[in-house]
Amino acid sequence: MTDPTTGHSADRPAAAATPLAGRRRVAAGRRPSPVLLVPACAAALLAVLPLGYLAVRALERGPAYAWDVIADDRTALLLGHSLGLTAAVVLGCLVLGVSLAWLTVRTALPGARIWSVLVTLPLAVPSYVAAFTWLSAAPGLAGFTGSALTLTLVSFPYVYLPVAAALRRTDPAQEEVSRSLGHGRVRTFLRVTLPQLRPAAAGGGLLVALYVLSDFGAVSLMRYDTFTRGIYTSYRASFDRTPAAALSAVLVLMTVALVAAETRTRGRAGHARTGTGTARPAEPAPLGRLRLPALGWCGAVVALAVGFPLATLGYWLAVGNSATWDPGTLADTSLTTLGTAAAGAALTTLLALPVGVIAARHRGRGARLLEQAAYAGHALPGITVALALVFFAVRYARPLYQELPLLVCAYAVLFLPVAAAATRAAVLQAPPVLEDVARSLGRSPLAVLRTVTVPLAAPGVAAGAALTFVVCMKELPATLLLRPTGMDTLATRLWTETGAGSFAAAAPYAAALILLAAVPSYLLGRHRT
């Protein structure tokens, strides 16, 4: 069976957000060898380059001018839209995520195991694919309603997964004590269970907020002016780069704050569960008369989040014909997508290797700083990374502008956290004593890395590479801005066709994207089990 936490992925994988969880004891006094340190520093530098350069460009014409741009009415409108949409989606995700988690983990819901897999499937649906299906069925949804609906349905698993995990971990003895002290089922849930879920739900909610603020695909197709869409239009509309850069800087400030908050809830959640150990599983609560409504609720969510997109896609594929789409172009685009994603995954994995090894094996301020720098991409919306690289290339590396290497670099910045987290987890699996033994047997640090550390971590690193490959393939905003002229990936093609209202022409690209992304996801799931 597919592991729902890793087998499927979205543009913003949750796995990237755990840089500091669960360290093993690491011998004090060891410094990373230069063999690791130099490439790791290069990777970290690349990762923070967009952030730095964005600030430079925003302030280029003086802080006063930048402030004028930001203090504009339009910024207030974008801010209102972004925050309103984020609040609505987070609220929706909390309701869906917590209710589904409780139903699937703690109640006698018929088919609970199957439901628990089904409700994680939306993670595999890119937001713009979901937006395409809803728009093509009901064009009237465009705007706030459509954006909120689409984003809630694709991102509620970010709340579901941590809350379900927390529910599995909590000790049922506490609830039993509450019941024995005279509190009913509902009161016990509200006063004992729910407070324990708060850290997990808050962490998931913050991830959803990050996802919504960074999302470009759904809001741009739904024509709802949030920050990301605003940045894109002001970049396209004007030769003055300051507005786009200043808006990007404001957006990045918001996402960085979210990531910081999310990291903090993670730390607290870890604290809250120490000492519980392995609790015995809770007795499932009987649903009684609520059985049918509960089944209906799960069924409706899965139907809307998974069934509806697939059915719509099927419909458009069925009505389409050779007049609406050209198989040759589809094949070409698929190959381009695969090639670009492969290049992105290769570079990202290579850069992540030294960062992951250092993060797993070394402590100290320097190593922590390095790791955090490499995780910058986690807080950077794709559109801002793309914009920063465009600015940078136009000024300092003109030949790279709108060339493939720049796009591949953008992928590396955006998805370094995914690959580095996978590498770090893989290296942590191998006890450090093996490296000590290898050194004592006369091998140099580089040889030890090659013969012991890397071979042992290889399966985990490969899984990280596959995951990176999938997220590169689905990436939209950076690809849109940085792709070479005339080049299309499945994602950009789907976006263009949907934007033009040619739904039957867009459908094959959506189908191809989902199919191609499913292969590595399936392999990942097999690897984990």
Add this chain to the structure above:
Amino acid sequence: MTDLQIKGLVKAYGPEAAVLDGLDLTVPGGALAAVLGPSGCGKTTMLRIVAGFLRPDAGSVAVGGRVLSGPGAHIAPERRRVGIVPQEGALFPHLSVARNVAYGLSGVDRTARRARVEKMLELVGLAGYGERMPHELSGGQQQRIALARALAPEPQLVLLDEPFNALDSALRAGVRDDVRAALRATGATAVLVTHDQQEALSTADLVAVVRDGRIAQCGTPEDVYHRPADPWVAGFVGDAVLVSGTADAAGAATAATALGRVPLAAAPAGPREGLVLLRPEQLRLTDAAPGEACGTVTDVRFYGHDAMATVTVEGLDAPVDVRVPGPVPVRPGGRTGIQVTGEATWHPAVVPPRACG
């Protein structure tokens, strides 16, 4: 034959947390030394410094006259020719047994390497196991392969970090004997770190007892057991019977105690008041006779090969333990006499022992 010389080793993890506090240790070439101490005494830190994974704050480590760690000198672990056998073996899980053993043999041509691996496997009694993977071996076999791997490149020194800890006690003695035989056969100098006093006494040529980051005593197992440097060492390496006594007139090697007049290993110098230290097997239960030390048996514990009787003796604050070989002639509550055989050690320290056992 290469000797190990550790001088004045200091290592602290912070201003208040000195782990090693001027540790000195000399192990002659070809000897197997056990470094024995309670957990947290700094023995693992010492081992990691000798292996080169840690740098000392002060002091030096030399093997065969070559300074490995010292002021201004730090040789990388891979250039020390010091092999280690960690706890639980730590075999490379992705390599076969043969490739594990061959790991340290880089730069050796293939035929020589294969021959060396065969020889090492034979040495540890696992010839023919080369193609197995580590997870297909039992714990004891893994430990022996770990030793073969450490010995393959002919290191000048082998460090064993509590290597028998993870084995169950039935297996432990067998693996211990095999390891000792293999080390003897190669003539390698070896340091075994352990907190198990029986293991240290039965395995090593030399036992160094570590306390608070220093060597409290270093000597042959017999020395350390029968002539402990102080009551703490006595209590740490075995069961001890401590009674206060008064030394007889200068020059005489005897002391008066509640157990009667006890012969001492050496005539005491210094103050005449002190502690007399005996081992439980130096006491014998007798029929209570007048003029002999007498007491009441409070407890008898049966171990199979022998038994331990606890006796409250008139004139002593604490009860004494008496080891009884064969059938136990007394029962709790009975009266018994006690006789002392052999020599005791004399500890002029008036300070009571800090910890026993």
